[in-house]
Amino acid sequence: MEEDFNVTAYKVEGNVDYTALEKRFGIMPITEDMQSRITRLAGESHYLIRRKIYFAQRELSWLLDQYEKGNKFYVYTGIAPSGRMTVAHLIPFIMAQWLQEKFNADVYIQIPDEEKFLTKNDPNLTIENINKLAHEDAMDIVALGFKPGKTKIYIDTENATQIYKHAVRVSKKITYSTIKDAFGFSNETNIGAIFYTSLQAVGTFIKSAEENRKIPCLVPLGVDQDVHFRVARDVVEKLGYYKPAIIHSRFLPGLKGDPKMSSSKPEDAIYLSDSPETVVKKVNKAITGQQSTAELQKKHGGNPEKCSVCQYYKFLFEPDDKKLDAIFKAERSGSILAGEHKADLSMKINKFLENHRKNREKIENKMEDFMLK
């Protein structure tokens, strides 16, 4: 029997059954064959794909066919700020940066600084505040190693002239009925939130529109964002462009076990701006898959699938499969206790964040080279 869970563009609840979700959304798994093709074409595999953190797709085979024929793709992804970026937010950008490097792909990144303003009722989420966050996010993204000239970040309110004209074309082909059903809107929903998906769709054809030719587009995204493209993909094709290919990622759980880490729950999330002490504190309070006492854990072992510490290694902090296996084994066998387990993770996270901040400092004054003109 299906478990009770809910995944919309605005909320993730319950224990997400990803196989059931594929059926609900009409998306297909990333097969072993697709994985091998990507590895062959890239010259190496990526842990996010190997580990099925990117688990589902649309049009991926078609995209790879096109690539093999010499029809290169570009990558489109984004983030809608509502607080400082968490490590969970990095997942699509880690993927995008790798695709840029291995497939020499241009990357377009939308930072919609109106989206949370329109869809949340938080007095702190003014457009001005979100716009500041958008610039923070842009730096955090670029710090992952994106290339100048091949990376085009746009912030909706600042780049509206480049995107609104395209969004208008999308919007003409989407009725309120469609949006209402897809997003669970009511007649009391504001008209900005209703229109917004038109802007999110633009990235799937912006490069084609700019260059006036059809260019394949690959969108790595969290599976909760699929709804925007369920609505838009047919529309994009009607406008004369290729439907975007999409790869869908699972959610990094919250430290306390929420199904999706959320930047609006500080104790559940690791922010890129967290101090080393904060990281230690938060990780110490994380739930693990271990038994209630050290004795029981030593005897019976724990469950790495239910352990947020193990999941953080898997999603972000241990790209080496052999090392990850060792961590999972230790958890299962009971040979590692929660304290040590957490101390190791805190160290890894802090090392990552320290390195990230250094990279960020290097690009802070070079952001102009990464913004859409």
Add this chain to the structure above:
Amino acid sequence: MEEDFNVTAYKVEGNVDYTALEKRFGIMPITEDMQSRITRLAGESHYLIRRKIYFAQRELSWLLDQYEKGNKFYVYTGIAPSGRMTVAHLIPFIMAQWLQEKFNADVYIQIPDEEKFLTKNDPNLTIENINKLAHEDAMDIVALGFKPGKTKIYIDTENATQIYKHAVRVSKKITYSTIKDAFGFSNETNIGAIFYTSLQAVGTFIKSAEENRKIPCLVPLGVDQDVHFRVARDVVEKLGYYKPAIIHSRFLPGLKGDPKMSSSKPEDAIYLSDSPETVVKKVNKAITGQQSTAELQKKHGGNPEKCSVCQYYKFLFEPDDKKLDAIFKAERSGSILAGEHKADLSMKINKFLENHRKNREKIENKMEDFMLK
């Protein structure tokens, strides 16, 4: 009993009863007292106000109070292109130019090049085509004598960065329910058309937002556009700005007697681009208020209120009240016949158009000075 007529943002049908319309829309007449105040403050009266072509208003007394206290207003109006401009389209701009001159008011002009794309199903009305028309319109508007530096024209798709961020704020405070009722939309209406009114509202506070202070705004518009501001005025106040003052004009009828001249009916409209021969041809086919034969007209006289020739003089081509009186009298008494009447009007229109084209040529290369930066 009320006559059967219909005035929406998208259609005008039947014999418009302007008194009934005031009640429907909740707008108030421009009183003799208001007229006198405007005349006193401007140093002269304007025929469009004297003749009650601008017949109704919102907040006009308040606006004049503010002006007398030294709190100057700016003017906002616009045009949504769907074809070349007709002489009817000039009415709000003639008013705006006069207000600029007499009240030293800045004038903001919106040219929404997406509006007809979103609300009409005409394959010729692509955004590209409308955008070209928008630039033609901008020149026709400036040619009326607007001042550089005090006139800021914006074209939605080209100036989206300046206006979208403000429209987002408006849109958050308008629900689909409100829009649906106000504009007669259905669930099959596209989401761009639903959002659009947010952008039309921006002009009522754009100068206040740019300068970060509350500045009164006066909007001259055709009464069919009032609906946008019925929806937006409370919203604008909630955003911390003044509600706009509005003055509403009657419709210049079509040459063939349609209640509103429409640029989509070539035979019913005089375009600013019409050749002298075309003007003569069209005016010759216009309906007049005269009797069916010259003999009957000489005996009984005609009705200037039902005569499009007389109305064209009244709305646009005879600002001198004495001369207009003489024209109306001649029509009533039967002392002028249709042929002569029409020949006179054609001559006046052609003189106007010739002069307009000359003025336009002078500013064609100076348009940069009139565009919003």
